[in-house]
Amino acid sequence: MTGQLISLSKLLSLMPRHEPAQFGLTLDAEGFASIAEVVEAAKLRMPTITVADVIAVVGTVEPDKHRFAIVDDEIRANYGHSFEERIAHERETPPAILLHGTTEAAAALILREGLKPMKRQYVHMTPDRALAARIGARRGKPTILSIAALEAHGEGVAFYRANESFWLADSIPAKYLGT
Numbered sequence: 001m002t003g004q005l006i007s008l009s010k011l012l013s014l015m016p017r018h019e020p021a022q023f024g025l026t027l028d029a030e031g032f033a034s035i036a037e038v039v040e041a042a043k044l045r046m047p048t049i050t051v052a053d054v055i056a057v058v059g060t061v062e063p064d065k066h067r068f069a070i071v072d073d074e075i076r077a078n079y080g081h082s083f084e085e086r087i088a089h090e091r092e093t094p095p096a097i098l099l100h101g102t103t104e105a106a107a108a109l110i111l112r113e114g115l116k117p118m119k120r121q122y123v124h125m126t127p128d129r130a131l132a133a134r135i136g137a138r139r140g141k142p143t144i145l146s147i148a149a150l151e152a153h154g155e156g157v158a159f160y161r162a163n164e165s166f167w168l169a170d171s172i173p174a175k176y177l178g179t
Contacts, residue, residue, distance in 0.1 A: 004046070008053055009061040011042055012068065017077040031076040038075055064131060066163035079124060079162040089122075089160035089168060094149035098125035098167050100177075101136030107143040107179070115147070115172035122160065122168035125149070131165060145177050152176040 015023045016033055023041040025033045035051055042049050054075065058068045069078050100115060100123070115123040125147055126132050136142030152172060153159050160168040 004049075005053065005057050005061055008042065008046060008049055009057045009067075011045060012038070012054065012057060012075075013077065015041060016075070027076070032071065032074040033076065035070065035073050035075050064128070064165055066165045069163065079122065079166050079168060089162065091158050092161045094125075094153055094159040094161075094167055095127055096148070096150040098127055098147040098149040099129060099132040100125050100145045100147060100172075101132035101134065102143055102145060103136060103140035104143045105140060107145060110145060110174075111177055111179070112174060114174040115145075115169070115177065117171065122162075122170060123172055124162075125167045125169065125172075126165055127167075128165060143179065145179060147172055148176045148178070 015025060015038060016027060016031060020027050020033070023044075025037060025041055027033050035054055039049060039051055039054060042054075055070065058070055058075070061067075066078055069076055100110075102110060117123050124135075126135075129144060132144045133142050136144060149157075149159060149167070152169075157169060157172065157176070162168050
């Protein structure tokens, strides 16, 4: 994997997840934008990129995270959006247990107050312990929190499937969390 693909992945994460307007992108209600428009916008910072490069990013840069989806000639970030207009996801029944990777420093507060989306649109969870640990380690010593997802769902907490690796929720009350 080249450094250019990693740089493009970071740019693609910024564009549809956090600042689409800054790049002149118009997203539909599900967060999709034309790949051609995304490539043209990205060329302002990376003049040599192509549609093939965007497709390569989706398939090769941390593919277990499923950050992006391509459908026909459109692309979207699957999760992690921080802009105001909310990306719609269908409600689904989650597995019994989901995991959330966080830092050791943040875990105590989360266990007291519950999981909140903070600057994102949703709380992110995964059934994959290794992925949760990797996410938690990004900003310090990782702690993996366990979420009684099926129980929470049964008591009215809405869950959404972002992709094979991630589940989303508006928030998770503390009573469904453990270590």
